[in-house]
Amino acid sequence: MQFLQLTVSGISQGCIYGLIALGFVLIYKATEAVSFAQGELMMLGAFCGLALMTVLGFPYWVAVPATIVAMGLFGVVLERLVIRPILGQPVFSIVMLTIGVGYVLRGLVTMIPDIGTNTNSLPVPYKDMLLRMRELVLSAEQLVVIGATAVLCLLLFALFRYSKLGVAMQASSQNQLAAYYMGIPVQRLNGLAWGLASAVAAVAGLLLAPITFVHANMGFIGLKAFPAAVVGGFGSLPGAIVGGLVIGLVESFSGFYLPEGFKDTAPYIVVLLMLMVRPNGLFGERLRKKV
Amino acid sequence: MSGAAETTMAPAHGKVAQPLLRLQNVESAYGPIKAIRGVSLKVQPGEIAAVLGSNGAGKTTILKTISGILDPRRGSVEFEGADITAHDPAAIVRRGMVHVPEGREVFALLSVRDNLMMGAYTRSDGDAVARDLEVVYGYFPILRERAAQEAGLLSGGQQQMLAISRALMAAPKLILLDEPSLGLSPRLTKEIFEIVVRINRERGTTILLVEQNANMALNAADFGYVLENGRIVMEGGCDVLREKDDIKEFYLGMKDQGVRGERRWKKKKTWR
Amino acid sequence: QAQQGVTKDTITLGTIQDLSGPLAGFGKQVRLGMMLRVDEANEQGGVDGRKLELKVEDSGYDPKRAVLAAQKLVNQDKIFMMVGHIGTAQNMAAMPVQFTKNVINFFPVTAAREMYEPFNRLKYSFAATYYDQIRLALPKLVKEKNAKKVCTIYQDDEFGLEVERGGEAALKAMGTDYTEKTSFKRGATDFSSQVAKMKAAGCDFVVLGTIIRETIGTIGEARKTGFNPTFLGSSAAYTDLIHKLGGKAMDGLYATMTVQNPYLDEASQPIRFWANKYKTKFNEDPTVFSVYGYDIIDSFIRAAQKAGKNLTTDSFIKAMDTMVIPPDIFGSAEATFGPKKRLGSNLSRLSQIQDGKWKVVSDYVQP
Amino acid sequence: MRFLFKTSYAQDLRLAKHGGQVFWYGLLCLLLVAAPLFTPEYWLAQLTFVLIYAIVGLGLMLLAGYTGLFSLGHAAFLGVGAYTQAVLTGMGWPFFLSLGCAAGISAAVGIVVGLPAMRVKGIYLGMATLAFGFIVEEGFARWESVTGGNSGMPVGTPEVLGYALDTATSFYLLCLAITAACTLVILNLLRSPTGRAFVAIRDSEISAQSMGIHLAYYKTLSFALSAAFAGIGGALYAHKLQFISPDQFSILQSIDLLLMIVIGGLGSVHGAFLGALFLISMPQLISLGKDWLPDSVGQSPGLQGLVYGVVLIAFVLFEPMGLYGRWLKVRTWLQMFPFYRQGMFKRQKTFQKSDRLR
Amino acid sequence: MSRPANSDVLLAARNLSVRFGGVLAVNDVSFDVRRGEVFTLIGPNGAGKTTVFNLISRIYTPTTGTIAWSGPDRHVDLTQQAPHQVAGLGIARTFQNIELFEHASVLHNLLIGRHIRRETGLWADMLFTSRVRAAEVRARTKAEEIIEFLDLQHYRDTLVAGLPYGVRKVVELARALCTEPRLLLLDEPSSGLNVEETEDMAFWIQDIQQDLGISVLMVEHDMSLVSKVSDRVLAMNQGEVVALGTPQEVQAHPGVIEAYLGSIDEVASLRRPAGSAPARSAT
Numbered sequence A: 001m002q003f004l005q006l007t008v009s010g011i012s013q014g015c016i017y018g019l020i021a022l023g024f025v026l027i028y029k030a031t032e033a034v035s036f037a038q039g040e041l042m043m044l045g046a047f048c049g050l051a052l053m054t055v056l057g058f059p060y061w062v063a064v065p066a067t068i069v070a071m072g073l074f075g076v077v078l079e080r081l082v083i084r085p086i087l088g089q090p091v092f093s094i095v096m097l098t099i100g101v102g103y104v105l106r107g108l109v110t111m112i113p114d115i116g117t118n119t120n121s122l123p124v125p126y127k128d129m130l131l132r133m134r135e136l137v138l139s140a141e142q143l144v145v146i147g148a149t150a151v152l153c154l155l156l157f158a159l160f161r162y163s164k165l166g167v168a169m170q171a172s173s174q175n176q177l178a179a180y181y182m183g184i185p186v187q188r189l190n191g192l193a194w195g196l197a198s199a200v201a202a203v204a205g206l207l208l209a210p211i212t213f214v215h216a217n218m219g220f221i222g223l224k225a226f227p228a229a230v231v232g233g234f235g236s237l238p239g240a241i242v243g244g245l246v247i248g249l250v251e252s253f254s255g256f257y258l259p260e261g262f263k264d265t266a267p268y269i270v271v272l273l274m275l276m277v278r279p280n281g282l283f284g285e286r287l288r289k290k291v
Numbered sequence B: 001m002s003g004a005a006e007t008t009m010a011p012a013h014g015k016v017a018q019p020l021l022r023l024q025n026v027e028s029a030y031g032p033i034k035a036i037r038g039v040s041l042k043v044q045p046g047e048i049a050a051v052l053g054s055n056g057a058g059k060t061t062i063l064k065t066i067s068g069i070l071d072p073r074r075g076s077v078e079f080e081g082a083d084i085t086a087h088d089p090a091a092i093v094r095r096g097m098v099h100v101p102e103g104r105e106v107f108a109l110l111s112v113r114d115n116l117m118m119g120a121y122t123r124s125d126g127d128a129v130a131r132d133l134e135v136v137y138g139y140f141p142i143l144r145e146r147a148a149q150e151a152g153l154l155s156g157g158q159q160q161m162l163a164i165s166r167a168l169m170a171a172p173k174l175i176l177l178d179e180p181s182l183g184l185s186p187r188l189t190k191e192i193f194e195i196v197v198r199i200n201r202e203r204g205t206t207i208l209l210v211e212q213n214a215n216m217a218l219n220a221a222d223f224g225y226v227l228e229n230g231r232i233v234m235e236g237g238c239d240v241l242r243e244k245d246d247i248k249e250f251y252l253g254m255k256d257q258g259v260r261g262e263r264r265w266k267k268k269k270t271w272r
Numbered sequence C: 001q002a003q004q005g006v007t008k009d010t011i012t013l014g015t016i017q018d019l020s021g022p023l024a025g026f027g028k029q030v031r032l033g034m035m036l037r038v039d040e041a042n043e044q045g046g047v048d049g050r051k052l053e054l055k056v057e058d059s060g061y062d063p064k065r066a067v068l069a070a071q072k073l074v075n076q077d078k079i080f081m082m083v084g085h086i087g088t089a090q091n092m093a094a095m096p097v098q099f100t101k102n103v104i105n106f107f108p109v110t111a112a113r114e115m116y117e118p119f120n121r122l123k124y125s126f127a128a129t130y131y132d133q134i135r136l137a138l139p140k141l142v143k144e145k146n147a148k149k150v151c152t153i154y155q156d157d158e159f160g161l162e163v164e165r166g167g168e169a170a171l172k173a174m175g176t177d178y179t180e181k182t183s184f185k186r187g188a189t190d191f192s193s194q195v196a197k198m199k200a201a202g203c204d205f206v207v208l209g210t211i212i213r214e215t216i217g218t219i220g221e222a223r224k225t226g227f228n229p230t231f232l233g234s235s236a237a238y239t240d241l242i243h244k245l246g247g248k249a250m251d252g253l254y255a256t257m258t259v260q261n262p263y264l265d266e267a268s269q270p271i272r273f274w275a276n277k278y279k280t281k282f283n284e285d286p287t288v289f290s291v292y293g294y295d296i297i298d299s300f301i302r303a304a305q306k307a308g309k310n311l312t313t314d315s316f317i318k319a320m321d322t323m324v325i326p327p328d329i330f331g332s333a334e335a336t337f338g339p340k341k342r343l344g345s346n347l348s349r350l351s352q353i354q355d356g357k358w359k360v361v362s363d364y365v366q367p
Numbered sequence D: 001m002r003f004l005f006k007t008s009y010a011q012d013l014r015l016a017k018h019g020g021q022v023f024w025y026g027l028l029c030l031l032l033v034a035a036p037l038f039t040p041e042y043w044l045a046q047l048t049f050v051l052i053y054a055i056v057g058l059g060l061m062l063l064a065g066y067t068g069l070f071s072l073g074h075a076a077f078l079g080v081g082a083y084t085q086a087v088l089t090g091m092g093w094p095f096f097l098s099l100g101c102a103a104g105i106s107a108a109v110g111i112v113v114g115l116p117a118m119r120v121k122g123i124y125l126g127m128a129t130l131a132f133g134f135i136v137e138e139g140f141a142r143w144e145s146v147t148g149g150n151s152g153m154p155v156g157t158p159e160v161l162g163y164a165l166d167t168a169t170s171f172y173l174l175c176l177a178i179t180a181a182c183t184l185v186i187l188n189l190l191r192s193p194t195g196r197a198f199v200a201i202r203d204s205e206i207s208a209q210s211m212g213i214h215l216a217y218y219k220t221l222s223f224a225l226s227a228a229f230a231g232i233g234g235a236l237y238a239h240k241l242q243f244i245s246p247d248q249f250s251i252l253q254s255i256d257l258l259l260m261i262v263i264g265g266l267g268s269v270h271g272a273f274l275g276a277l278f279l280i281s282m283p284q285l286i287s288l289g290k291d292w293l294p295d296s297v298g299q300s301p302g303l304q305g306l307v308y309g310v311v312l313i314a315f316v317l318f319e320p321m322g323l324y325g326r327w328l329k330v331r332t333w334l335q336m337f338p339f340y341r342q343g344m345f346k347r348q349k350t351f352q353k354s355d356r357l358r
Numbered sequence E: 001m002s003r004p005a006n007s008d009v010l011l012a013a014r015n016l017s018v019r020f021g022g023v024l025a026v027n028d029v030s031f032d033v034r035r036g037e038v039f040t041l042i043g044p045n046g047a048g049k050t051t052v053f054n055l056i057s058r059i060y061t062p063t064t065g066t067i068a069w070s071g072p073d074r075h076v077d078l079t080q081q082a083p084h085q086v087a088g089l090g091i092a093r094t095f096q097n098i099e100l101f102e103h104a105s106v107l108h109n110l111l112i113g114r115h116i117r118r119e120t121g122l123w124a125d126m127l128f129t130s131r132v133r134a135a136e137v138r139a140r141t142k143a144e145e146i147i148e149f150l151d152l153q154h155y156r157d158t159l160v161a162g163l164p165y166g167v168r169k170v171v172e173l174a175r176a177l178c179t180e181p182r183l184l185l186l187d188e189p190s191s192g193l194n195v196e197e198t199e200d201m202a203f204w205i206q207d208i209q210q211d212l213g214i215s216v217l218m219v220e221h222d223m224s225l226v227s228k229v230s231d232r233v234l235a236m237n238q239g240e241v242v243a244l245g246t247p248q249e250v251q252a253h254p255g256v257i258e259a260y261l262g263s264i265d266e267v268a269s270l271r272r273p274a275g276s277a278p279a280r281s282a283t
């Protein structure tokens, strides 16, 4: 029983990591950059939802789509203002930019009087709902996370595998010059990718809010999602989910069965082991350069 | 390729048409280094034009400037009468001009088939795209064989075939070809030129060709430009150019045995 | 040589707060509390005719920046005294800088024992340590609840460890030990395995070395899985955010505390008046941290007045040697200082969340 | 404008390329040595921090800027150095011996990280070092008998050859000397075969290998050297701060270090110094500027992060080569005056190419 | 490794095969490269020529087969060597797609080529002792010799990133020569060069062979260059050997003509019939 309950909490925690990792992978696939701002975008999404619901008094079912759309637009604008001017520079510059964006977003949110420095709770309709199956307890919050993660993963996977748009995004991340030569609107796709990533972050933020509360530092959970993305293989969407689950379960079990202190380092130890055994993660492509 | 033929414009045989592409006094530079200095050239609809020139003459730079990859310092580029100087490269492709770059530049991690489909990114006529895919597979059967393989793992020559095919998939009005025969076997080189000529004849696609294999280029092309140190030093119909002594000596390798002996002897280029 | 930080008509005080780090919410409130008292004092003509000037630096809860800030305050702004510096590690890092320049570390906002131990004539501390809070409160509550198996979950840093050690000392005195000990890392959001561990161990009393979100997370997870022991937190968990965020599930939580949370609709009239004054001035609800800030400056003013016109580090210490600070409107314990006694008081009270509000449920627990 | 006529190969090998450089760098050294005479104590302390961070920056520059390996866990090496120094000097070991051990142990740890890291590249390497950083930080916190755990541990003032360096000035001069030595070592490495091997690996691993460069060895070496520098920096840091605790060596510190060299200018030794200068002066500037702003902004908790982020973004957007790049432009402008032409440094369209296939 | 029977043989590949997934890129290929000769591999695109190079320089490991190398003092099986040791044995190569150190100057590239000849260790480098200084001057001298030899003076201090394609080819050759190899592997040295430059390349290859005494193994598509400089030619197709012999013999081999050269018909057939060309307006 204990084991089952631990498994369930591991899975639901893992889905959270997976959900955030989806955002990383999305940006990585489309631009080859690793976005350090993903956690902050998620935080912003949660605050956006909070503002819509508590300040403007939107009902939950209106606030959620509104937040997702607003964050999607925010992503597009962000790309236009900050990322686009250096499009084409080495990705490392973009990575640095995302760190800067992360700082700015966190700073700005903290500057909001009152709620910025506080820990706030998001009034979701399914708060405190529990699902009991004999001794196993599942909270609605966790179930929603698990469901949403699965759906998002499928949608994004289909986008990259089957749609011309998705393939073109990958093409422009691999060889921007050639993408221009082929008439692929690299800049617009880039904007789209950032919009999508922000929207995904918003979903993650909204789903996470009832579990971890809404506060300016909630984005730091992204640091746990990195191991998830790496274990799964950075460029793989299903990998993000599987990696998230692995990390979630490892955390859950090591917290219970291993001595103190292992719970928080276990994910990183798993990452190091994984990189030694399979340098490209579980689902990562094996990269060979042909000369 | 007949299916797509109706969609593309017919060559304007016989009458003096407005040039499809016109460069006026174009000057491009990489930082402080000027690579081309005041180049003017024209490409007529339906013709094959060739640009010859030695290493570093600026041939690639001209093509890059035309397709918007490099912004010229001075001068203008016109396509079908409209000014496209320093336009967004993707927008230029949508106007019907596609560039086969030097060094292949395939999407290394995409499959061969996806690479080809990316060539057709600007097209929305699905059926015609499917037909054109069959056509290029017909030209280069190896691509069909490797359709699912990552393009980065093809051999050099196979990648070159892919790069050319990818451009053909765009069904453009004008193709800029940068050294299409690079790394191809003698037999394939010939085939490539045959294909180029065929596309030009059958579809009326205009072609601007940069090529080191001057013999091939001058045979296939209608009009030629010779570029040295970023300037056009000679131009004319290919039949005329083929007969010039300098061209013969420096580009076709037909040298006076008496002057150029067994061991190294370099004659200074002076343009008459 | 002239006393640094004191002129004919000003006294310059310095404080380092976390204004951008994980404790930014608290740091800001301490700062506002201090400012409220400074302004009051200056309106009334200052201390012996000297206006108070408060220099605030931000450490972002980073010891390195705390040192830089301390260096700035001590060496450049020439402060007379460091008051209410937040954070244990930050204080530890900054104190050497202050002490080489003979600058007192007055009432840091941390309940670590290092703030008065080992003895240094320049250290003064006011807060009952987490260690003492739990050490004194635990036996009382365990007896009251007739608890058999005491466990603890604590934040894996100096703060959490102090709580854990306090409980350990108390249990040792009672002849037992923790049944189960679990910890988590700062910033953790998931406590399921820790709670599962305690549940599996059959704990009926849990000492919480947690702050806000961790308190809520732990109790929430426990309630969810049907695990209902008695929870006891330290003064770090005594904030109104617990019940505001955690809702009904938090009812029943005990926490030790010294000063009361100043609710705007508090029954006690002076607290209500103070809280509303604060709210009007800063447009924010006050919290215990605002009260700490306010009290720290208040205590400083008392001592400075006692030291008299000739205010120097030495005269201040002399005044503190016989200092007695009576209980204030928030119900703090009487604090006394002496040449060797540098902690005002180690007493604390117990309070419990009842119907979504903190209620004081015991008087100061005497050892 | 200056024209250089090269008359011998040895001329290319000199550190200073011409008399002007000798003059200016000489002057700089002189100023730095004389700084305690005219610098208030507070600013001298800041300058000491700049030097310490510059040492760490030099090491990270070698790794990231010259070998092309990005470490997101560099604070761990800093920490290893700091703790080693704290423990050893605490046991009464002489300063330089402890310093040597701090460097050595950091280097050893660097090798340990470097070894598994050899198999991974790019983002994966970043993540491996990130993970490693977390583990080391946790190690500091858990190994209480040695490190004092999360309570942190106090560090004494250094004692060199019997002299206690307890004044700001003496410690500053010590740091200055060590920084100078470290800089010289880096400059020497970069103009010798070892440094070239690093650069080769950065540009093309495959052809570096075909030139006979042992990739694993040189990558590990780069890690080790870089860690050793961080270790030296960490040791000095410990003495300067006199109190170390695990959370000082967290991921945030690692990111700060990375930002430092990026803002300084990746791939230049100057960049390490300019970056350190920037990293230390930034909070000062912000707190100076604070008082000019309205209270609602100036005293807002988010200001620091906001400014930090904006400055970083501005640098990446407008000055991708960092402070050093900006300096180059100013210098060229001065040298070329009045011949400087607009557009000489105009940025061209550039096109990103996958790093995955390097 | 036993000494190969013929002491004339520098490199002996025996029964090399390598498979990538479904593709048998090289299939049971054997050949010898003799001391001092120019040995050329030809074959249609995708025949496996570059793969053979990659096997020799240990970028790939063969599925089966051995490569015996007879250095002056050592006889080793190359397939047992680590990739970075190959250069040290005296084998240098160029790449089909040019792999230079883009962000370094030409001179710097050549100096990196001197890596295996480095004479000093890490500690000496750190202190830049006089020994290091002297070694550096020697490395410069050698690099300058090569620069002179290949007429690169003009580009000595330019960054490789800005060089035209043809010059890069030459720089790559120069870098390979800097290692002072015994065997030089050239992958399509003349691709991207015009007729005149190809001729220069031919002269250089001859000089390398005759004056520097370096054996050359080369992949090339330009048959005029091949016939001019090669001593022996090996033709491959689909990973297998088709023909081996002198350039003339191989070019006459029907299999080679069929798969590689194409029937020698007139290029003039491409020409447009006179009069049908689109008219140009007078300039």
Ligand SMILES: Nc1ncnc2c1ncn2[C@@H]1O[C@H](COP(=O)(O)OP(=O)(O)OP(=O)(O)O)[C@@H](O)[C@H]1O
Residues within 6 Å of the ligand: B030, B031, B033, B034, B035, B053, B054, B055, B056, B057, B058, B059, B060, B061, B062, B102, E161, E162, E163, E164, E165, E166, E167, E192
């Ligand atoms: N990225 C660059 N940065 C700086 N200079 C460049 C760059 N690219 C090309 N150049 C310079 O511009 C000039 C023209 O180069 P370009 O590539 O156009 O020559 P090309 O005629 O195509 O030569 P090739 O036949 O070798 O391809 C050359 O002198 C080259 O040095």
Ligand SMILES: Nc1ncnc2c1ncn2[C@@H]1O[C@H](COP(=O)(O)OP(=O)(O)OP(=O)(O)O)[C@@H](O)[C@H]1O
Residues within 6 Å of the ligand: A288, A290, B153, B154, B155, B156, B157, B158, B183, E020, E021, E023, E024, E025, E043, E044, E045, E046, E047, E048, E049, E050, E051, E052, E096
């Ligand atoms: N790493 C690899 N993975 C999968 N297939 C490969 C790999 N390397 C080579 N191949 C395949 O092996 C075959 C031979 O390739 P190779 O590069 O040796 O050809 P090549 O003879 O050099 O041709 P070209 O003249 O076009 O350069 C090709 O079909 C290629 O697709």
Ligand SMILES: [Mg+2]
Residues within 6 Å of the ligand: B059, B060, B061, B102, E165
């Ligand atoms: Mg070119």
Ligand SMILES: [Mg+2]
Residues within 6 Å of the ligand: B155, B156, B157, E049, E050, E051, E096
């Ligand atoms: Mg090849």
